[in-house]
Amino acid sequence: MANPTAAMLVIGDEILSGRTRDANMHYLAGQLTTRGIDLKEVRVVSDDRDAIVAAVKALSAGYAHVFTSGGIGPTHDDITADSIAAAFGVGIGVRDDARALLQAHYARAGQVLNEARLRMARIPDGATLIENPVSTAPGFTLGNVHVLAGVPSVFQAMVASILPMLTGGAPLLSRTLCLMRGEGDLAGPLGTFAANHPSLSVGSYPFQKDGIYGSNIVVRGMDAGELDAAMTELERLLAA
Amino acid sequence: MANPTAAMLVIGDEILSGRTRDANMHYLAGQLTTRGIDLKEVRVVSDDRDAIVAAVKALSAGYAHVFTSGGIGPTHDDITADSIAAAFGVGIGVRDDARALLQAHYARAGQVLNEARLRMARIPDGATLIENPVSTAPGFTLGNVHVLAGVPSVFQAMVASILPMLTGGAPLLSRTLCLMRGEGDLAGPLGTFAANHPSLSVGSYPFQKDGIYGSNIVVRGMDAGELDAAMTELERLLAA
Numbered sequence: 222m223a224n225p226t227a228a229m230l231v232i233g234d235e236i237l238s239g240r241t242r243d244a245n246m247h248y249l250a251g252q253l254t255t256r257g258i259d260l261k262e263v264r265v266v267s268d269d270r271d272a273i274v275a276a277v278k279a280l281s282a283g284y285a286h287v288f289t290s291g292g293i294g295p296t297h298d299d300i301t302a303d304s305i306a307a308a309f310g311v312g313i314g315v316r317d318d319a320r321a322l323l324q325a326h327y328a329r330a331g332q333v334l335n336e337a338r339l340r341m342a343r344i345p346d347g348a349t350l351i352e353n354p355v356s357t358a359p360g361f362t363l364g365n366v367h368v369l370a371g372v373p374s375v376f377q378a379m380v381a382s383i384l385p386m387l388t389g390g391a392p393l394l395s396r397t398l399c400l401m402r403g404e405g406d407l408a409g410p411l412g413t414f415a416a417n418h419p420s421l422s423v424g425s426y427p428f429q430k431d432g433i434y435g436s437n438i439v440v441r442g443m444d445a446g447e448l449d450a451a452m453t454e455l456e457r458l459l460a461a
Numbered sequence: 462m463a464n465p466t467a468a469m470l471v472i473g474d475e476i477l478s479g480r481t482r483d484a485n486m487h488y489l490a491g492q493l494t495t496r497g498i499d500l501k502e503v504r505v506v507s508d509d510r511d512a513i514v515a516a517v518k519a520l521s522a523g524y525a526h527v528f529t530s531g532g533i534g535p536t537h538d539d540i541t542a543d544s545i546a547a548a549f550g551v552g553i554g555v556r557d558d559a560r561a562l563l564q565a566h567y568a569r570a571g572q573v574l575n576e577a578r579l580r581m582a583r584i585p586d587g588a589t590l591i592e593n594p595v596s597t598a599p600g601f602t603l604g605n606v607h608v609l610a611g612v613p614s615v616f617q618a619m620v621a622s623i624l625p626m627l628t629g630g631a632p633l634l635s636r637t638l639c640l641m642r643g644e645g646d647l648a649g650p651l652g653t654f655a656a657n658h659p660s661l662s663v664g665s666y667p668f669q670k671d672g673i674y675g676s677n678i679v680v681r682g683m684d685a686g687e688l689d690a691a692m693t694e695l696e697r698l699l700a701a
Contacts, residue, residue, distance in 0.1 A: 237500045239491030246505070251479030260477045262512070263505035265486070272502070 228280040231265040232291040245290040273304035291371030295337040306345035316344040326357035352382040374426035393441040403434035468520040471505040472531040513544035531611030535577040546585035556584040566597035592622040594679040614666035633681040643674035
C-alpha cells in the first residue's frame with residue numbers, strides 16, 4: 222500500500238519578508254518521514270485571507286493530510302482560524318471547551334483572559350481540538366486539515382499530539398510541568414529521568430518571560446497511572 | 462507604485478523528506494525585501510515533472526517574477542529544465558553557448574565534459590543564460606521564470622547575477638578566482654582587499670574536492686578595467 226500523502230501550509234509575512242527563518246517545515250518533514258507519511262508539497266503564503274483560503278482548498282483536495290503552521294495567536298493579523306472556516310464554508314466562534322482551557326491557564330498564571338487572548342478560543346464549527354501542552358491555546362483539525370501554531374516549540378508539541386492519531390498508534394497522554402528555570406539547570410536531572418523511564422517521551426520547551434528563563438517539561442505516555450507517578454518523581458527531582 | 466511581486470519554487474525530494482534543510486528561501490526572501498520586491502508565495506515540490514509544470518504555470522501567471530531553486534545538475538533526477546520547457550510549451554536542447562562555457566570549465570579542471578555534465582547545457586528555446594561564477598553551469602530565465610541552482614553557494618551567486626537586471630540597476634560584471642585553499646587562510650587578506658575596494662562586491666564560496674578545501678572568490682563591479690586591475694592585485698595578495 223502506498224504511504225498516505227501530506228502537504229504543509231506555512232502562514233506568515235515574517236517568513237516571506239526574510240525576518241524569520243522557518244524551522245517548522247524541516248521539523249515536520251522529518252517527523253512525517255519517520256511515520257511513513259509522504260510530504261509532497263509545501264506552500265508558504267502571507268497573512269492574507271484569500272491566499273490562505275485558496276491554498277487550503279487546493280492542498281486539502283490534493284493530499285490525504287494538510288498541516289498548517291502559524292497565524293493562530295491573539296493579534297489582529299492572526300486570521301488562520303477564520304480563513305480555514307471560510308475555506309470549508311463553516312461558521313466560527315468562541316468554543317466553550319477551548320475557552321475553559323484558556324481560562325484555567327490564565328488563572329494559573331494570574332493573568333486576565335482578555336478579548337485578545339479569547340480570540341485563541343475561536344474554533345471553526347465541527348473541528349476537533351489539538352492539545353497544546355506548552356502554552357495551552359489549542360490547535361484544531363477540520364476535515365483533513367490540521368491547524369498548528371507557528372512558534373516552533375508549540376508547533377513541535379502539537380505535532381507530537383496529532384501524529385499518533387494519523388498513523389494508527391495509541392493516543393498519547395501528556396503532563397506538563399512549568400518551571401521558572403532555564404534548561405541549562407534542568408538538563409542533567411532531566412536526562413537521568415528520561416533514561417529511567419524509557420516508556421515515556423520527555424520534551425523540554427524553553428521560554429523567556431519578563432526577562433526570566435523558564436521551561437515547560439512535557440511528558441507523554443500511554444498509561445495515566447504511570448504518568449502521574451512519573452510527574453511526582455519529576456517534581457521532587459527538579460525541586461532539588 | 463506598488464512593489465513588483467515574486468514567488469519562489471523550491472524543487473527537491475531531499476527537502477520534503479527532511480534530509481536537507483532548505484536555506485535558499487530565507488536567503489532569497491531577505492534579498493528581495495532589500496531590493497523592494499515582495500515575495501508573496503513559496504512552494505516546495507518534489508522532483509516530479511507534473512508537479513513542477515503545474516506549479517510553474519500557476520506561479521508564473523500569478524506573480525511578476527518566479528525564482529526556482531534546484532534540479533539543474535547532471536543526474537537523471539535533475540528534471541527542472543525539461544519541466545520548465547514543458548510548462549512554456551517550448552523545445553529544449555544542448556545550446557552552443559552553454560556547452561562552450563562547460564567545455565572551457567572542465568578543460569581548465571582537467572576533466573571530461575561527459576554525457577552527464579553535458580545535460581547542464583540543456584536550455585529551453587528562447588531562454589537567457591544566468592551567469593554562475595561559482596561552478597560555471599548556468600541558470601536561465603524563460604519568460605518571467607528565473608531558474609537557479611539548489612546548492613546554496615551557487616544559488617546565492619546566481620541571485621547576485623540576476624537581481625540587478627530586475628530592479629533597474631546596472632548589470633554587474635564578475636571575475637572569479639579559484640584557489641585550492643580553505644576560507645580560513647584567505648579571510649584576513651580578503652577582508653583587507655574588500656575594504657580597499659568599496660565599489661566592488663567580494664564574495665567567497667568554499668567547496669571541497671577530493672578531500673581538499675578550496676574557495677571561489679567572486680568579485681563583482683560595473684567597470685571592467687577596475688575589475689581586471691583588482692583581480693591582478695587579488696592574485697598577488699593571495700599567492701603570498
